[in-house]
Amino acid sequence: MADIFQVHEAARIRTGKYAGMVGTVTETRTDDAGKQTGVRVKMDGVFNGEPMTAHVWVKRSSVERNHGA
Structure with a gap:
């Protein structure tokens, strides 16, 4: 599965x-066969010592479940 x-x-x-x-998943993309290919993630926090907000598309293979939360 x-x-x-x-x-x-x-x-x-x-x-x-x-x-x-x-971050939090806000949107997903699938191909014609129904396979998930992309995930849009919204992140708020501190990055390299600076406050940041980002809302980015990443490949499905570039994300994992956050087991620490």
């Missing part, structure tokens, strides 16, 4: 500029 993210779930970014940041 595939691991599918739902809107309002917490997700941790695994790769890229925001690696390690945790």
Whole structure:
């Protein structure tokens, strides 16, 4: 069974500029076959010592469940 993210779930970014940041899933994308390909995550917090807010699309393979929350 595939691991599918739902809107309002917490997700941790695994790769890229925001690696390690945790946010809330606000939207998802699927391909024609119904496979989840992208997740939009909204993050609020501190990044590199500065307050930040970001709302970014990332590949489904670049996020994981936030087990620390």
